[in-house]
Amino acid sequence: MQLAQKTTLNSLNPPAIAIEHLWAGYDRHPVLEDITLEVNPLDFIALNGPNGGGKTTLIKVLLGLLQPMQGEVRILGRSAKQGRRYIGYVPQTVECDRDFPIRVWDVVRMGRLAKRALLHPYNRQDDRIVAECLQQVDLFDRRDRPFGTLSGGQRQRVYVARALATQPHILLLDEPTASVDDGGRTKIYHLLQQLNQSVTILTISHDLEEIAPYVKTIGYLNRRLFYDPKPIQDPILPSVPDANIQERTEP
Ligand SMILES: Nc1ncnc2c1ncn2[C@@H]1O[C@H](COP(=O)(O)OP(=O)(O)OP(=O)(O)O)[C@@H](O)[C@H]1O
Numbered sequence: 001m002q003l004a005q006k007t008t009l010n011s012l013n014p015p016a017i018a019i020e021h022l023w024a025g026y027d028r029h030p031v032l033e034d035i036t037l038e039v040n041p042l043d044f045i046a047l048n049g050p051n052g053g054g055k056t057t058l059i060k061v062l063l064g065l066l067q068p069m070q071g072e073v074r075i076l077g078r079s080a081k082q083g084r085r086y087i088g089y090v091p092q093t094v095e096c097d098r099d100f101p102i103r104v105w106d107v108v109r110m111g112r113l114a115k116r117a118l119l120h121p122y123n124r125q126d127d128r129i130v131a132e133c134l135q136q137v138d139l140f141d142r143r144d145r146p147f148g149t150l151s152g153g154q155r156q157r158v159y160v161a162r163a164l165a166t167q168p169h170i171l172l173l174d175e176p177t178a179s180v181d182d183g184g185r186t187k188i189y190h191l192l193q194q195l196n197q198s199v200t201i202l203t204i205s206h207d208l209e210e211i212a213p214y215v216k217t218i219g220y221l222n223r224r225l226f227y228d229p230k231p232i233q234d235p236i237l238p239s240v241p242d243a244n245i246q247e248r249t250e251p
Pocket of ligand 1: 026027049050051052054055056057058
């Protein structure tokens, strides 16, 4: 009886992200080994790890772009493919053509594309949501500026606004502050902290010491995941096992 009740409650309130014994990789070589992680609503988790540790691979699995070799991933109780629509994704900064004639407004409005039937025009509701998202990232007054004329930090905030325009339950960010200057980084951390009042956040970060004061929990990913779900008391980083001494194992 108790078990049945628990099952019902869990299916009504599933974790934002549930990863169980996940193995994933390429050409049958695992890059992620036995990852288990539960991300609960309104968590704010930063994941750090060395180059090639598997951070982007984990994001690909969460977005349903890479099939697990073993294990399971659920997004709000659904498969990764079905849960994809609940995730607002902010990719790692890619160099864009700074002369490409696209306005800030149009970049953010792209976030509405998935909500439109093919070839259907944007409507007033889209415009209202785009305006709200630009206000949230404090760039509404730059809405008509060519995207390429913004600073690195401002461009990154535009990408956050584009992700918000999908009206996500979960924000997934891949190194949102890479190639952003000090002031720009602080502004992004503050922004994420504010957004975390209503959205669950999982972010990859190279600047773990810098982001630690803003997030609730941190983890370290190097093929395996080292994660302490207890909230950080002070921003001193936990010691992590020496990643290089781990043995490689096949699933
Ligand atoms: N499409 C692919 N095909 C084969 N191997 C890949 C592919 N993508 C990534 N890898 C390999 O998987 C491993 C993990 O890569 P991944 O990009 O997930 O690491 P990362 O932690 O995001 O690294 P970085 O911090 O440098 O972005 C690396 O050894 C990489 O070479």
